[in-house]
Amino acid sequence: MNEDDDVLLIDDDVAEPSSENTGIQAGDELYKIKNEFESLNYEIVQNRIRQDELRRHNKTSSTTKELERWLICFFIGALTGAIGVVITVSIEALSGLKQKWLNNLFHPREVESHVSSFVPVLVWCWLDTSFVLISGLMCAFLAPVAAGSGIPQIKCFLNGVRFPKVIRLKTLIVKVLGIILAVSGGLVCGKEGPMVHAGAVLAGGISQGNSLSLGITTSIFEHFRDDHEKRDFVAAGAAAGVSAAFGAPVGGVLFALEEAASFWNQPLTWRIFFCSMTSFMSLNYGLTAMKTDLQFGNFSAVGLLNFGKFDNSMWYYYELPLFVLMGVIGGLLGACFVQLNKVITINRIHLRPSRLAKTLETGCIALLSTCAYIVMLYVNPYCRDETEDGPAGSAISMKEFQHLRMNCGPHQYNTMSLLSFGTPETAVKAMFHEPYDFFHSTTLLIFLPIYWLLACLTYGISVPSGLFVPALLCGATWGRLVHILMATICGVEKISDPSVYALVGAAAGLAGTVRMTLSLCVIIIEATGNLTLALPITAVLITSKAVGDLFNKGIYDTHIHLWGVPILEWEPPPNSELIKATGIMSKPVVGFRSVETVRNLYNELASSNHQHNGFPVTDANNGDYQGLVLRSHILLILKNRLFYDPSRPQDLLSLTELRSAYPRYFSVSETGIEEVDMDKLVDLRPYINKSVHMLTVESTLESIFRLFRALGLRHAVVVDKALKPIGIVTRKDIARFRAENEAVHRIPIDEF
Ligand code: ATP
Numbered sequence: 001m002n003e004d005d006d007v008l009l010i011d012d013d014v015a016e017p018s019s020e021n022t023g024i025q026a027g028d029e030l031y032k033i034k035n036e037f038e039s040l041n042y043e044i045v046q047n048r049i050r051q052d053e054l055r056r057h058n059k060t061s062s063t064t065k066e067l068e069r070w071l072i073c074f075f076i077g078a079l080t081g082a083i084g085v086v087i088t089v090s091i092e093a094l095s096g097l098k099q100k101w102l103n104n105l106f107h108p109r110e111v112e113s114h115v116s117s118f119v120p121v122l123v124w125c126w127l128d129t130s131f132v133l134i135s136g137l138m139c140a141f142l143a144p145v146a147a148g149s150g151i152p153q154i155k156c157f158l159n160g161v162r163f164p165k166v167i168r169l170k171t172l173i174v175k176v177l178g179i180i181l182a183v184s185g186g187l188v189c190g191k192e193g194p195m196v197h198a199g200a201v202l203a204g205g206i207s208q209g210n211s212l213s214l215g216i217t218t219s220i221f222e223h224f225r226d227d228h229e230k231r232d233f234v235a236a237g238a239a240a241g242v243s244a245a246f247g248a249p250v251g252g253v254l255f256a257l258e259e260a261a262s263f264w265n266q267p268l269t270w271r272i273f274f275c276s277m278t279s280f281m282s283l284n285y286g287l288t289a290m291k292t293d294l295q296f297g298n299f300s301a302v303g304l305l306n307f308g309k310f311d312n313s314m315w316y317y318y319e320l321p322l323f324v325l326m327g328v329i330g331g332l333l334g335a336c337f338v339q340l341n342k343v344i345t346i347n348r349i350h351l352r353p354s355r356l357a358k359t360l361e362t363g364c365i366a367l368l369s370t371c372a373y374i375v376m377l378y379v380n381p382y383c384r385d386e387t388e389d390g391p392a393g394s395a396i397s398m399k400e401f402q403h404l405r406m407n408c409g410p411h412q413y414n415t416m417s418l419l420s421f422g423t424p425e426t427a428v429k430a431m432f433h434e435p436y437d438f439f440h441s442t443t444l445l446i447f448l449p450i451y452w453l454l455a456c457l458t459y460g461i462s463v464p465s466g467l468f469v470p471a472l473l474c475g476a477t478w479g480r481l482v483h484i485l486m487a488t489i490c491g492v493e494k495i496s497d498p499s500v501y502a503l504v505g506a507a508a509g510l511a512g513t514v515r516m517t518l519s520l521c522v523i524i525i526e527a528t529g530n531l532t533l534a535l536p537i538t539a540v541l542i543t544s545k546a547v548g549d550l551f552n553k554g555i556y557d558t559h560i561h562l563w564g565v566p567i568l569e570w571e572p573p574p575n576s577e578l579i580k581a582t583g584i585m586s587k588p589v590v591g592f593r594s595v596e597t598v599r600n601l602y603n604e605l606a607s608s609n610h611q612h613n614g615f616p617v618t619d620a621n622n623g624d625y626q627g628l629v630l631r632s633h634i635l636l637i638l639k640n641r642l643f644y645d646p647s648r649p650q651d652l653l654s655l656t657e658l659r660s661a662y663p664r665y666f667s668v669s670e671t672g673i674e675e676v677d678m679d680k681l682v683d684l685r686p687y688i689n690k691s692v693h694m695l696t697v698e699s700t701l702e703s704i705f706r707l708f709r710a711l712g713l714r715h716a717v718v719v720d721k722a723l724k725p726i727g728i729v730t731r732k733d734i735a736r737f738r739a740e741n742e743a744v745h746r747i748p749i750d751e752f
Helices: 048-056 059-106 118-141 151-159 169-184 192-208 227-246 249-263 266-290 317-351 355-379 424-433 441-458 468-490 498-514 518-528 531-551 555-563 598-606 631-639 655-660 701-711 731-744
Strands: 383-385 412-414 595-597 614-618 625-630 681-683 694-696 715-719 725-730
Touching (some): 059 192, 059 266, 118 355, 151 192, 151 555, 317 468, 317 531, 355 441, 468 498, 498 555, 518 531, 614 725, 625 715, 725 731
Antiparallel strands (some): 383 412
């Protein structure tokens, strides 16, 4: 109905699954594609207005435009890195304060004998619950779309679906503040996924030169105000986010490629890489400037999640089959994770209808997580001696290492505190780098199931939360367990270092859950900075994804399907060559003549039966198909009262005016059209996109799918032999076809 990120067709809650907007009954496999999700217009509208403007264009203006694109990419990268710095520094400061306070409460210096733990336990629960409740409140009441990692929403945007409110400043602010509080509040989540969302929002804002949230509209970059240009910048922003999160600029580019390959081209790839690199540098300079223990600009702070140095990464060729087996385990565990989370999400839809209930749920999960940490600390009997430099032989500095003594003796600490008391990043680093005998298998066996279940419960609640770190941490934990098992069977000197097993397990765990391929592989290799492990990591990722895919989709795709988003997958539906356009198109078509009465235009746009955004236009004389006109353009013509009078030259909207309302379009009642105007005429010819893709009755769903997927189409009109429009296909028709057919496990054979 409109082109707006701000004006909602649907309730806020559409950003998250709800029983009304998904049509899901618990256990119901029929995920309905929702009409409320609008498509983006990635096709460039090639009408006469645009052509006239291009004729007036000279070489200098296109060079200036190109330079501006690079400048925008620079700012997107620099600011994404800066946001990464703010998030990291704030989380470290807040968690550091919390941990110091709790440490003092648990083990006051002046009292050496046993003190009651009741007060510190209460304080710990209170702190975590309050942090998370504030995050949940902000999220539920200010920007529900900020919940979760944001990666699925950005995937949808790049795929061509407008996700309401996802690219907005308010969403960004809630996302940043929310993730700081959620991680500091000890929730089982990471800050890396939300960085992708943050980068994308920045890109959407900077490239448009305005902010709908703040009500600021400037004329800067106004020529970039269309879906096509915006999408390219959003892809750059997402890449910058990945780059800052993992210190992986190439991984960032590949992430954008993997999620949105339909519009890829060489100059765009190059620009996105530049953006990704800028973000990487900006984060590094920012972090090294802020942290006193780092030397400014020495590239020691390469990402939000630092895997640390893998010095001892040699592995033996005979371990490769074992690594592949670990890939199988990762795939199976990932599939279980997705399945359980899906069941929880579907039930959550029915159990938490109000925003207040969603907020309370976040508080309950926070309390549960903290209680679980405390229980794990108490039941873990393994202690280590305190040393000046953190855990003995450890890669973790004393500054990072916040430990608790709990039931250990004086000058000792509980090894579980590395996993459940510090930040999740410290825990991942500990898993990767602590020596072979540092963690006892019992500690890992206590930690793994509890943390895995908490991660499953947490993903999907109403707070910003990333899944990368929990998935990595669970994988690294069972990776170390496999190492302990192998060391017991074969002897520790015959197998590689525990860090290799932890990394392989982490890669398997992550791939089994998120099912990313190429980009994930490069992200992990870049994050470890070590090519020795490239082969095992690749083997593990391939296996893990393949095994997981046997059972279900990845976690992001599962949530996208639960929301009913009309996303187009990589491949056409099975047997789609047997289905013709007539089997999926809508008819009769609502269209207009090239010179149309205001009454007809007004009535169709105001119709309560449909809210179509594209209308085929036919020749007023012979009824031949001319091309498509957009609802937004008709609205602007009506609002500007550009009526057709054959006796005098016609006033036309300029390209700038056509973009003026983007992305906020008004309703037809706001055009100010009155009854006296109804019999006037409007000439649609200058606004018709004549370079449209047409389908014939013989076009197969397979070729239609590829056309839509590759070109990011929104509409395609089906014409008969005489070039008369007989039907229309939109992305929803294709997406709905797959969803419904997957749901009932049958492929209808077209009878046409
Ligand atoms: P979008 O909302 O994705 O931006 P849209 O509103 O024009 O685009 P859809 O919401 O995808 O179209 O369409 C919903 C249904 O209406 C689809 O089944 C589609 O085939 C049908 N439809 C869309 N446009 C027309 C039209 N001009 N005439 C008849 N049916 C249409």
